Amino acid sequence: MSNYVIGKVIGVFGDSIDIALDNYLNDSGVPENMIININTEQGPEPILIGQPGTFLKIQISNGMLLCMVSGIKMKDTTNNSTDSISVDLPNRILTLVPFGTINENNIFEKGSDVLPTINNYVYAVSSKTINTIYSNFSEGNFTLGKLSLMPQQDALINLDSFLSRHGAILGQTGSGKSWTVASFLQKIANLKQSTVVLLDLHGEYKNAFGDYADYIDASSLELPYWLMNCEELLDLMVDKNENAAPNQTALFKTLLQQSKQNHPENQELAIPKINVDTPVYFDFNEILNKFRRLDTEMVEGSRGPKKGDFNGQFSRLLTRIDSKLNDVRYNLIFKPQIYNTSASMSDLFKKILGEEEIPKKIVIIDMSPIPFDVRTSVISLLLRCFFDFCYWYKKINEESYPLAIFCDEAHLYLNEYDSSSKSARLSAERIAKEGRKYGASLTIISQRPREVSATILSQCNTFLCLRITNPDDQSYVKRLLPDSLASITTMFSSLRRGECILLGDSVIMPTRIKIDKPNPTPDSEDTSFYKKWNMPHEEIDIPSVLDAWRKQKA
Ligand SMILES: Nc1ncnc2c1ncn2[C@@H]1O[C@H](COP(=O)(O)OP(=O)(O)OP(=O)(O)O)[C@@H](O)[C@H]1O
Ligand SMILES: [Mg+2]
Structure with missing residues (x-):
């Protein structure tokens, strides 16, 4: 390890350390241009000191404390000493965030028991040291790009930590989230196999992956009602504020149970006890017809016909459900053409998991063609199906089925405040809380982290933060991070497009990365207004746009 002294500690504040740079003198200190040369086996290596995101180390009792520069400032102090000599001391002060220790045996460990004290020496760090630290940590050779400030150094990350303990990719619009996702998944696709499901809200990813991805247009993907559990079906039909709600719920459960049990196909499945949540086919119309009959039923009374016990109890429920049944946008849920037998469930799962005859490593589910209110029902059902599949896979195989779900534009359907996204949010929260044990992983991608379910984000252990300039968003992300990393959030606004700071479990230390x-x-x-508007005018075909809009088909 080369030890080139650049300055000393002048302040220690728990989660940050201030150091003052020494003036350049022979082989120590930092010249005004902030570039020093340290001796390495390969010869002198020039190092730029003070750039936020670069590394320095500080002498401590049990080795070296590795720190990242988070800020730099110049302070002019005039020293009016008693000898009446007045000297100007331009102090170059760097603020550092400590994050790990290099012990006497040159082994890096996250965190530190000891902090330095005033006047401890600060040293420059060679690229070889950084390389060794990264190589020792990563699982295999998985990288997302290069270190921004050491462009020759691969930014190795631990894929297992990123996925198994859930991750978040955050950044303002246009900061490069979608490109990062594409780049990330393209690297995953280099592995021999993978199961990644990408929820694509704008139909952006169709051409981003070659043959190794399957593209599913969600408007043609049937997710039949009979896959819903009892709670989800009740949510669709029963308004809990209605007086008749308890009657409706009780009767629905009884009828659902009967309908599932009595369906001839289900009787052959040898299921010892079919319950209301068992995912088997049932005939929805059969239940609704029963409701209709009871809703208008007249019975014989002592003084002639009178209204039956349930007469009028289901009118509102029937109106509500009829409006959905008659809405063609819900056909993919209520009028399944392909998946309308219990046996067909296996084909559906093969499709959504990319496990058909030609296996696919990535399944893109394009949500753009389906309207918002249907979208949340579809996403909710998909996420619950994925969770249940992983759960039962582990139960019978005693090992996990690793499944990574990437949720682009998550604030739109995993929203903390929007009640219409409640069902999708709850399904995702379950994966965030329990998925790790069953191999189900969630990656949240969002430009509005403040609106995404706080339960989900607080379960994420890796944050890939792209450019965030809005101070409210910055401070929100700051609150999600451990205290020791909070001061790094100040760097979020200085990031370039496609550049991120990766923080958390999957990287050995906070890392500023230029994503490949x-x-x-x-x-x-982006649309180039300038380029487009500098071209001669061409007549546009307005009817074709309107036609596609009306047919909801491009
Ligand atoms: N790694 C990168 N290298 C170079 N350019 C990039 C990179 N990432 C993004 N860009 C540029 O930034 C543009 C916007 O990127 P992207 O679509 O990924 O943004 P976004 O964060 O997903 O935005 P939104 O939140 O609106 O979906 C891209 O079209 C591309 O020109
Ligand atoms: Mg995007």
């Missing part, structure tokens, strides 16, 4: 460009890129290019 995806190839091919997703379909999310």
